Amino acid sequence: MNALLEVSRISKRFGPTIALDNVSMTAQAGRVLALIGENGAGKSTLLKTLSGAHRPDHGTMSIDGQSYRPAGPIDARSRGVAIVYQELTLAPDLSIEDNIMLGRSGTVAGTLLRSRQRQRVQKAMDQVGLSSISPKARTGDQSVATQQLIEVARALVSDAKIILFDEPTSSLPAADVDRLFQIVDTLRSRGLAIIYISHFLEEVRRIADDYAVLRDGHSVGAGQLSQISDDQIISLMVGRDVDDLFPAVPHEIGSARLDIDRLTAAPVPHNVSLSLRRGEIFGVAGLVGAGRTELLRCLFAMQPTRSGTVRLDGRPLPQRINARRRAGLGLLSEDRKTEGLAQNLSITENLSMGNHQRYSTLGCLNLNARSEDAKRWIEKVEIKAQHPNQCVAELSGGNQQKVALARLLAQDAEIYLLDEPTKGIDVGTKAEIYRIMGQLAAQGKTVVFVSSYLPELLAVCDRVGVMSRGRMTEVRVTKDWNEEELMLAALAATEDE
Amino acid sequence: MSDRPTPNHRARWSVLLRHGPSLALLFIIALFALLDWQFGSGRFFSSRNAGVIVNSAALVAVPALGMTMIIIAGGIDLSAGTALTLCGTVMAIAFRDYTIPADQAGAATWIALALALGLGVGILCGLINGLIISLSEMVPFIVTLGTMTIFLGVGQVLAEESTVYPQNTHLPDWLRYLCYTGSNTDYYWFSFLPIPSSALIAIVLGIAVALLMHFTVFGRNIVAIGSNPLTARLCGIRVGLTTTWVYALAGVFVGLGALLYFANVKNGNPSDGTGKELEIIAAVVLGGGSLSGGRGSILGTIVGALIIKTISSGCTMLSIPNTYTHIIIGVIIIIAVLIDGLRNGKPKWLFARLASG
Amino acid sequence: MSDRPTPNHRARWSVLLRHGPSLALLFIIALFALLDWQFGSGRFFSSRNAGVIVNSAALVAVPALGMTMIIIAGGIDLSAGTALTLCGTVMAIAFRDYTIPADQAGAATWIALALALGLGVGILCGLINGLIISLSEMVPFIVTLGTMTIFLGVGQVLAEESTVYPQNTHLPDWLRYLCYTGSNTDYYWFSFLPIPSSALIAIVLGIAVALLMHFTVFGRNIVAIGSNPLTARLCGIRVGLTTTWVYALAGVFVGLGALLYFANVKNGNPSDGTGKELEIIAAVVLGGGSLSGGRGSILGTIVGALIIKTISSGCTMLSIPNTYTHIIIGVIIIIAVLIDGLRNGKPKWLFARLASG
Amino acid sequence: KPSSTSHTGSDTVRLAVIPKGTSHEFWKSVHFGAQKAATEIGDVEIIWRGPVVESDTGSQIEVVKDMITMGVDGIVLAPNQKGGLVDAVDEAIGEDIPVVIFDSGLDDGPKIVSYVATNNFKGGQMAGDAMAKAIGEKGNVILLRYLAGSESTEQREEGFLDAIAKYPDITVVSSDEYAGDNATKAKEKADQLIQLHGETLDGMFAVCEPNANGTLEAIKNAGMAGKIKLIAFDPSDALIKALRDGHCHGIVLQDPVQMGYLSVISLVDSINGKSIPEFQSTGEYLATQDNMDGEPIKQLLKPELME
Numbered sequence A: 001m002n003a004l005l006e007v008s009r010i011s012k013r014f015g016p017t018i019a020l021d022n023v024s025m026t027a028q029a030g031r032v033l034a035l036i037g038e039n040g041a042g043k044s045t046l047l048k049t050l051s052g053a054h055r056p057d058h059g060t061m062s063i064d065g066q067s068y069r070p071a072g073p074i075d076a077r078s079r080g081v082a083i084v085y086q087e088l089t090l091a092p093d094l095s096i097e098d099n100i101m102l103g104r105s106g107t108v109a110g111t112l113l114r115s116r117q118r119q120r121v122q123k124a125m126d127q128v129g130l131s132s133i134s135p136k137a138r139t140g141d142q143s144v145a146t147q148q149l150i151e152v153a154r155a156l157v158s159d160a161k162i163i164l165f166d167e168p169t170s171s172l173p174a175a176d177v178d179r180l181f182q183i184v185d186t187l188r189s190r191g192l193a194i195i196y197i198s199h200f201l202e203e204v205r206r207i208a209d210d211y212a213v214l215r216d217g218h219s220v221g222a223g224q225l226s227q228i229s230d231d232q233i234i235s236l237m238v239g240r241d242v243d244d245l246f247p248a249v250p251h252e253i254g255s256a257r258l259d260i261d262r263l264t265a266a267p268v269p270h271n272v273s274l275s276l277r278r279g280e281i282f283g284v285a286g287l288v289g290a291g292r293t294e295l296l297r298c299l300f301a302m303q304p305t306r307s308g309t310v311r312l313d314g315r316p317l318p319q320r321i322n323a324r325r326r327a328g329l330g331l332l333s334e335d336r337k338t339e340g341l342a343q344n345l346s347i348t349e350n351l352s353m354g355n356h357q358r359y360s361t362l363g364c365l366n367l368n369a370r371s372e373d374a375k376r377w378i379e380k381v382e383i384k385a386q387h388p389n390q391c392v393a394e395l396s397g398g399n400q401q402k403v404a405l406a407r408l409l410a411q412d413a414e415i416y417l418l419d420e421p422t423k424g425i426d427v428g429t430k431a432e433i434y435r436i437m438g439q440l441a442a443q444g445k446t447v448v449f450v451s452s453y454l455p456e457l458l459a460v461c462d463r464v465g466v467m468s469r470g471r472m473t474e475v476r477v478t479k480d481w482n483e484e485e486l487m488l489a490a491l492a493a494t495e496d497e
Numbered sequence B, C: 001m002s003d004r005p006t007p008n009h010r011a012r013w014s015v016l017l018r019h020g021p022s023l024a025l026l027f028i029i030a031l032f033a034l035l036d037w038q039f040g041s042g043r044f045f046s047s048r049n050a051g052v053i054v055n056s057a058a059l060v061a062v063p064a065l066g067m068t069m070i071i072i073a074g075g076i077d078l079s080a081g082t083a084l085t086l087c088g089t090v091m092a093i094a095f096r097d098y099t100i101p102a103d104q105a106g107a108a109t110w111i112a113l114a115l116a117l118g119l120g121v122g123i124l125c126g127l128i129n130g131l132i133i134s135l136s137e138m139v140p141f142i143v144t145l146g147t148m149t150i151f152l153g154v155g156q157v158l159a160e161e162s163t164v165y166p167q168n169t170h171l172p173d174w175l176r177y178l179c180y181t182g183s184n185t186d187y188y189w190f191s192f193l194p195i196p197s198s199a200l201i202a203i204v205l206g207i208a209v210a211l212l213m214h215f216t217v218f219g220r221n222i223v224a225i226g227s228n229p230l231t232a233r234l235c236g237i238r239v240g241l242t243t244t245w246v247y248a249l250a251g252v253f254v255g256l257g258a259l260l261y262f263a264n265v266k267n268g269n270p271s272d273g274t275g276k277e278l279e280i281i282a283a284v285v286l287g288g289g290s291l292s293g294g295r296g297s298i299l300g301t302i303v304g305a306l307i308i309k310t311i312s313s314g315c316t317m318l319s320i321p322n323t324y325t326h327i328i329i330g331v332i333i334i335i336a337v338l339i340d341g342l343r344n345g346k347p348k349w350l351f352a353r354l355a356s357g
Numbered sequence D: 001k002p003s004s005t006s007h008t009g010s011d012t013v014r015l016a017v018i019p020k021g022t023s024h025e026f027w028k029s030v031h032f033g034a035q036k037a038a039t040e041i042g043d044v045e046i047i048w049r050g051p052v053v054e055s056d057t058g059s060q061i062e063v064v065k066d067m068i069t070m071g072v073d074g075i076v077l078a079p080n081q082k083g084g085l086v087d088a089v090d091e092a093i094g095e096d097i098p099v100v101i102f103d104s105g106l107d108d109g110p111k112i113v114s115y116v117a118t119n120n121f122k123g124g125q126m127a128g129d130a131m132a133k134a135i136g137e138k139g140n141v142i143l144l145r146y147l148a149g150s151e152s153t154e155q156r157e158e159g160f161l162d163a164i165a166k167y168p169d170i171t172v173v174s175s176d177e178y179a180g181d182n183a184t185k186a187k188e189k190a191d192q193l194i195q196l197h198g199e200t201l202d203g204m205f206a207v208c209e210p211n212a213n214g215t216l217e218a219i220k221n222a223g224m225a226g227k228i229k230l231i232a233f234d235p236s237d238a239l240i241k242a243l244r245d246g247h248c249h250g251i252v253l254q255d256p257v258q259m260g261y262l263s264v265i266s267l268v269d270s271i272n273g274k275s276i277p278e279f280q281s282t283g284e285y286l287a288t289q290d291n292m293d294g295e296p297i298k299q300l301l302k303p304e305l306m307e
């Protein structure tokens, strides 16, 4: 085996935070290396160092035995390193095609050769399953999942030797995940080295050959996946044993609370009727574009509905966000970067946004109470941050998600609408989130849990509904489902048209 | 415009943001004091000149307080200048036509009404801006560009295209001496403290706005809206309503600014205001306000106004010809912001080079 | 400011964005033509008036082309107005002091040099803006606010604080009649096509910029930078360098705009430019440009300039007093953008209500 | 009766009167004079239209062109810049529209009917002499300029300096500061200058109305009213009161009503084929505390305005 990429004793610090501390790692040609670690362990930072977005403070890197010190992203690319970032890095105003070719000159004297580049673009888009979308469409108009696939396509058009994937599946539905894995397989067989970050261990097992674990910026273990068990990986990651990945909190299902009657909006959802009960965790599965996100947004009045009614405890809800919020609904947005969080504000500020009534009298704030409260939440959901006034943009992806979640919990709602709440969250914290959901249900609250990760739906929910093409096609009690049936149900309606 | 400081420097921001512009101001004062002492008349660093400077700074700072709120909320108000002179014109007309000499009995009521009218017009202007922006969801730049010319037009219609002079006797003494910077201590509010009343007003208002921004839910909501309106909406903040209030409140400061303007020149000319908006916005931006919203500081804005006026006064004291004054003002504005940036690690490439070198 | 239309409306954007302002323009023309026919002199809808309008629109549109690029790149240029008159002043000085009468042999060289000098100053101004912005990483607003007064000051120093009048005989005929809108067809470039040369120039430049924006890597990079500078950097676009080029290129258009300005007034006054920047920016924004970057259209900008000038001409033709003209211009600007918004589903609450009702 | 090309077919003569700007009372008096002439002659319609900003040559050119488009029978124009309007005026004359220039001069070239104006240089000299008299022919004075590049005020400034030069004991301590086009800016500038020259200052000359208003406020503000002698150019309510109170020591006056009146009369006469002198002065006057209640000064201090 030949080490294509060698990283040795790399360190990187951001002010007082040491993101990487003497990290070493090797990646081999024709193999997939899974990079594993808790939120904030330094995974993204390591990949960004490789892709030339960050410069390491110390340490050396080499490709094919030759020293590798990328001066910037172009330099890295010219050395054959391509990357799919964790957070979307697309220019919303450009067409898909232009985004894919951004920074890559397929040109004569600065003039774009659109027809020539279109073949390459089309090929990459076909590979990731975007053949049905026009390459000329505006990128900002696409769904999050499509944008994620565009990012992958962007990495594919380059003739890279090493491709870095930073949680590419966190916003992809199952079918696209499969396609992505096929792509990875092909790349591997072509002899590329691939580094892949994921918080899903079974995904890692399916796709990767080797692993490397980071904890708090240190490398704590590496080797071949076949020689290590899941439990061992988890204890490497977390530094302790996690006894239960899907902790169950006993809760009792009560009477109906939220009645949705033939809810329809343009273009999705379509005629969705549901009755959600007190103390219930209701899971929603489906493919991309199935309308799960739209359903939640309609429930929260963020999007106009065409017809149908939503009642809470028998009372119809007014069509205004803050009215619904006051009535007891709370939404965790799928898109934490552009909608979920104010990136340039502090954690405290984000946590208190909209929750001011907890520490204010007659509109005046008690700043002490506010920062105490923020500290409590930071501890409670284990947000890894230097201090409560740190800017949210500086947090790792998973920790940002925790801030968004904590704000929703602080809101103390009755009905929790969670859109992909565990997206980008590490195993240990996921377990914590499931526990919180269980506790909420035990308190008699209702949780709607949208997820593309079927195992968690099956483990946590009381009932699971499947959406397809905007319709809620099937709802069953969880024990009547299994993964294959869920997949089939999600695909079924798609195929009969 | 969306460039932000590097994340690792941000922790320091919160502390330094407040002091950055102030340091720039101190630097500028020191520079001019030195130059004036060496080459000029030596009058720059005198208490009387300080009075003149703070008075003209107050004229900019008061409307700039409202502008700060608007800019923090992610908006902009190009109409501030003409709205201000519109209010001033309305006050002048009210004093010309509807008041009685200030020393007659009952004059106070009429005076109060005249001032209230001016203030009311300010609020109305702000409210119009706010309502159009939040109801139509158009960009504030174009809306206020539109209202800028509308307010100018309305002012000219009211003033019949000329300057409105009220009778001097109708103005009460406190109003006449609001912008007084002379040496007769009787004309100041506190005779032991010869600071122009206009400056005192600006300080009191500044403190009020700072408290509002930091210690009230409304203030935090403004920051939230400016940082990310989508998140604010998600969190149940009524973005449209809050925006409307912000502009209306800024209208109050425009009205108060108009009061100072009127007290300063004692007449009203609607077209005086064209161009003022840039000066007001410059004070906010010099003080650390970000036109992409979410950032701005009240103290900074006041300091920004002081910077502008100190430079202009310093150049006169040094008898630098007007043309060069323009050049110097421009250069100093750029250098002030540059220094402020440096201290926040701003040209990242430079710091990266220093760090790696 | 970052509110975007709901996803389901976005698909329509791309097509309509280009036609929105044009429809507004047609509407305005129709309105004035009708009113003028009914109540005015009936001369609004005449070819002569069209010539006058397109000529004055060209004076705004040419520098606005550069501004469009800057705004698409997420920047802004407040110095465009004074940079333009600075260039005009330099040309005027060059023509006054260094040229020989246009009918003498060898005059062409001197004339070419004079024009090149003016253009060079424009590029220099742009380059200065671009370099400061990209090297210091300061917000374009404050940098160009600084350079705005610097350029004004430099112009005044060069012009010795007054207007520069070149000898009329030194100007070649083609230059003198660049902005000619009269009825002598000999003075037009194509005597069969009595369109002012200035308008032809604006059209040709507009096409060139549109091609640049759509069919070159540079153009795409500009959009990428304005749309998401972080992404652009990660994709290996040299953001600083591109930004510098954008401002320098905009400087070319400022220089060409100055040529038209000079040909129009035939002298150079550095302080003429103050306030022009807002008109230029307004043309871009009316044409669909977004001050948060990434969006803007060349056709839109030209239409925006036409809208502004059509309104002002229409008001004159209807003999509406100046004061009311201000109000009307303001109202029409707001309505034009409002209509454009409506067609893009802009007041979302309204469309939500319609959809659910 | 003059023949008319107006499309309305009536034989009304339509004349465009184009001031430099519209937002000063001066121009409203010109308008009054023009209207007065129109009413006297009969069958004359005055189209009153000015550029938006007084310093904006481009938009004044637009206005002239718009008037040509409207097919007026004659144009009365106060050019913003002496060179800038030459071609526009040429174009008008080329379309057989006669032009009268008033208030400020136009560069040589176009064959205009007449130039009707105050002699601004002479007005400036009057101000200089008035200043010398007010301060007893010795002391320090300031010339506060208006805007760079404005023809008429530059003439006044030069005239003032020319007159002051005759008095060896008078020093001009500052003559390179511009007060800008509104009272706020003027006051700020004057504040600074008074601050700079303080007690040594004996007189100030402000070359136009907004300028003088700001300066007057600054002098009062500094508590130097009456001590610093103020000479103004063009009246305003505030200045007239100051003149009476002894806070202002002389106002140079023009005759705007006459300017408007004479311009229109000349234009109509020339349309009717009469020959008109090339230059017609409307005179310049000095108002002081002593003569302010007598004619013609009283009238000129408060000229009639067009409503």
Ligand SMILES: Nc1ncnc2c1ncn2[C@@H]1O[C@H](COP(=O)(O)OP(=O)(O)OP(=O)(O)O)[C@@H](O)[C@H]1O
Pocket: A014, A015, A017, A018, A019, A037, A038, A039, A040, A041, A042, A043, A044, A045, A046, A086, A384, A394, A395, A396, A397, A398, A399, A424, A426, B007, B008
């Ligand atoms: N630009 C930055 N400025 C300051 N701190 C940073 C920055 N980027 C990352 N960090 C910090 O470095 C640490 C490592 O972050 P990194 O993004 O590499 O984590 P990660 O392993 O990718 O986590 P996740 O699984 O949540 O994405 C975190 O503590 C984070 O707060």
Ligand SMILES: Nc1ncnc2c1ncn2[C@@H]1O[C@H](COP(=O)(O)OP(=O)(O)OP(=O)(O)O)[C@@H](O)[C@H]1O
Pocket: A142, A143, A144, A145, A171, A172, A173, A267, A268, A286, A287, A288, A289, A290, A291, A292, A293, A294, A295, A334, A452, C007, C008
């Ligand atoms: N029938 C449709 N026609 C047009 N656009 C559609 C249609 N169905 C879905 N979309 C678009 O596809 C995108 C994805 O929809 P949505 O987010 O609701 O799916 P989802 O099931 O939540 O999937 P995920 O959350 O995994 O992306 C949305 O932008 C939506 O507007």
Ligand SMILES: [Mg+2]
Pocket: A043, A044, A045, A086, A166, A396, A397, A398
């Ligand atoms: Mg990460």
Ligand SMILES: [Mg+2]
Pocket: A292, A293, A294, A334, A419
């Ligand atoms: Mg979704």
